[in-house]
Amino acid sequence: MNRRHFVTAGAAALSGVVVGxxxxxxxxxxxxxxxxxxxxxxxxxxxxxxxxxxxxEFSESDIAPHFRSNGTGxxxxxxxxxxxxxxxxxxRLRIDGLVERPLDLSLSDLRSLPARxxxxxxxxxxxxxxxxxWTGTPLSEILTRAGAKTQxxxxxxxxxxxxxxxxxxxDQAASSEGLADAKAKTAAQTLDNRVVRYYExxxxxxxxxxxxxxAYEMNGQPLSIPYGAPLRLRVERQLGYKMAKYVMHIExxxxxxxxxxxxGGYWEDxxxxxxxxx
Amino acid sequence: MAMSGERWIFRHSAAVRVTHWINxxxxxxxxxxxxxxxxxHPALYLGKQSDFDHPVFSISAERQQDRLVGxxxxxxxxxxxxxxxGLSTAGDNGEEAVRAFPSWATVPSGQDLATGRxxxxxxxxxxxxxxxxxxxxxxxxxxxxxxxxxxxxxxxSLGRTLRDHVLMRFPKGDxxxxxxxxxxxxxxxxIFVLLPLMVLTGLTMSPGIxxxxxxxxxxxxxxxxARTVHFVAAAAILLFAAVHVAMVLVSGAFNNMRSMITGNxxxxxALE
Numbered sequence: 045m046n047r048r049h050f051v052t053a054g055a056a057a058l059s060g061v062v063v064g065x066x067x068x069x070x071x072x073x074x075x076x077x078x079x080x081x082x083x084x085x086x087x088x089x090x091x092x093x094x095x096x097x098x099x100x101e102f103s104e105s106d107i108a109p110h111f112r113s114n115g116t117g118x119x120x121x122x123x124x125x126x127x128x129x130x131x132x133x134x135x136r137l138r139i140d141g142l143v144e145r146p147l148d149l150s151l152s153d154l155r156s157l158p159a160r161x162x163x164x165x166x167x168x169x170x171x172x173x174x175x176x177x178w179t180g181t182p183l184s185e186i187l188t189r190a191g192a193k194t195q196x197x198x199x200x201x202x203x204x205x206x207x208x209x210x211x212x213x214x215d216q217a218a219s220s221e222g223l224a225d226a227k228a229k230t231a232a233q234t235l236d237n238r239v240v241r242y243y244e245x246x247x248x249x250x251x252x253x254x255x256x257x258x259a260y261e262m263n264g265q266p267l268s269i270p271y272g273a274p275l276r277l278r279v280e281r282q283l284g285y286k287m288a289k290y291v292m293h294i295e296x297x298x299x300x301x302x303x304x305x306x307x308g309g310y311w312e313d314x315x316x317x318x319x320x321x322x
Numbered sequence: 323m324a325m326s327g328e329r330w331i332f333r334h335s336a337a338v339r340v341t342h343w344i345n346x347x348x349x350x351x352x353x354x355x356x357x358x359x360x361x362x363h364p365a366l367y368l369g370k371q372s373d374f375d376h377p378v379f380s381i382s383a384e385r386q387q388d389r390l391v392g393x394x395x396x397x398x399x400x401x402x403x404x405x406x407x408g409l410s411t412a413g414d415n416g417e418e419a420v421r422a423f424p425s426w427a428t429v430p431s432g433q434d435l436a437t438g439r440x441x442x443x444x445x446x447x448x449x450x451x452x453x454x455x456x457x458x459x460x461x462x463x464x465x466x467x468x469x470x471x472x473x474x475x476x477x478x479s480l481g482r483t484l485r486d487h488v489l490m491r492f493p494k495g496d497x498x499x500x501x502x503x504x505x506x507x508x509x510x511x512x513i514f515v516l517l518p519l520m521v522l523t524g525l526t527m528s529p530g531i532x533x534x535x536x537x538x539x540x541x542x543x544x545x546x547x548a549r550t551v552h553f554v555a556a557a558a559i560l561l562f563a564a565v566h567v568a569m570v571l572v573s574g575a576f577n578n579m580r581s582m583i584t585g586n587x588x589x590x591x592a593l594e
Contacts, residue, residue: 061350061354062354062429062431065354065431066432069441078444082443085443093534099529099533100533100536100539102370106371108371112372165370165529170435171527172546173545173546315434316435316439322530
């Protein structure tokens with residue numbers, strides 16, 4: 045085998061790997077094999093982390109001067125824009141599903157509950173990290189008041205931001221160019237058609253974790269729109285996409301199979317892991 | 323173990339051969355899915371977090387006089403890498419695509435972070451399991467002590483071995499019964515430095531593992547440094563693999579390959 049043959053064979057092997065991998069991932073068996081690894085990771089991390097291990101916290105001097113905003117930067121939905129115009133005075137957080145006492149909370153209700161402040165590192169699935177300071181209500185405070193039923197296994201977060209509309213993608217572009225109100229989708233339009241809003245879900249171990257908070261402040265200021273105003277989730281032992289922004293409604297459920305495409309979140313429905321501790 | 327006559331030796335045990343090929347397969351998938359993951363944010367930083375304006379390394383596409391060019395930058399110095407890095411043609415349709423590593427080098431071939439991550443973590447588990455089995459076997463069976471730890475005489479002859487390698491003079495006959503000291507040291511560095519470093523820096527990128535063990539990120543100088551070290555160590559392993567394969571080829575490709583597949587190695591000189 046001379047050098048040229050070897051290079052040719054090597055290139056062929058490489059492209060064989062690529063084509064083979066593309067095929068295997070496309071089959072149901074191959075896909076299942078890859079998904080099984082997620083379960084192994086989840087079980088392993090649950091054993092290592094338990095319920096109480098805290099994510100590292102940082103000092104004020106570590107706070108990023110420019111925290112990157114990712115995903116939705118400005119929800120195109122008209123109903124959201126109306127809430128934002130009044131500085132979220134009419135905004136309400138609904139907590140229902142498998143709870144003893146459904147709740148309906150305003151921002152001042154949330155602010156009157158015990159608060160937690162934490163300086164943590166936000167790790168995006170893409171690979172980058174930013175450190176920020178978050179203040180909010182521990183989710184456990186809310187779930188204690190609502191009283192989770194024994195069948196409840198997951199907390200599902202329903203958000204205000206429409207990710208995929210039925211009609212056109214022009215609205216997103218329009219809103220980012222400040223032409224928002226005239227062209228924005230109305231709630232009535234979107235509810236009748238199949239519209240996809242951001243949602244997420246976590247298990248009750250993470251839901252009751254001390255650092256899992258519903259943040260209404262970032263770096264000492266009220267949460268601004270690019271970062272999820274008026275309320276976003278922080279789940280510090282997982283990746284950024286789990287930390288839903290623009291949270292409107294929290295539902296306790298025994299399964300997320302009937303929500304969205306059934307995989308527990310907007311990005312999960314598009315192939316990302318439900319457990320994002322890695 | 324001698325076969326017919328005295329000139330054959332049984333060089334690699336079944337455990338070494340099986341774990342070797344599983345390892346080679348895992349590292350191939352880990353590298354290619356790792357490049358897919360890198361493509362989602364093709365920039366590396368030092369420290370705890372990302373200083374987006376000052377990456378230590380980046381691969382991107384830039385517009386220069388009305389056309390796109392691929393640019394790879396390290397410590398602020400850029401080179402044009404159009405065709406391979408930053409801008410390359412993708413598989414079937416031959417269209418130019420803005421992507422850090424080209425489609426022929428990533429798993430899956432298209433831009434797909436979610437699937438790349440699934441491949442990466444599935445094979446990370448297999449790699450870890452296989453590597454653990456190899457280490458336990460090597461220590462228990464004596465393979466580590468007998469074959470991989472250089473003797474003091476071996477250390478003293480390191481300079482000569484290095485010169486022999488540069489001159490492409492490879493041991494023949496009885497001298498080929500054992501790994502030479504240069505080979506032993508290289509394997510030890512890969513087994514005990516580079517591969518464990520890949521595991522540790524990989525784990526450091528997991529927010530869950532960082533919660534489990536806080537000193538881990540600090541050990542590497544922060545999560546973003548760990549990500550950079552992960553990339554550099556992967557490049558070092560790729561370099562090792564390239565040299566390793568080249569050495570296999572020039573020092574008797576057929577004999578070497580046979581010994582890693584069947585275990586039998588012929589001492590009587592070159593067969594090909």
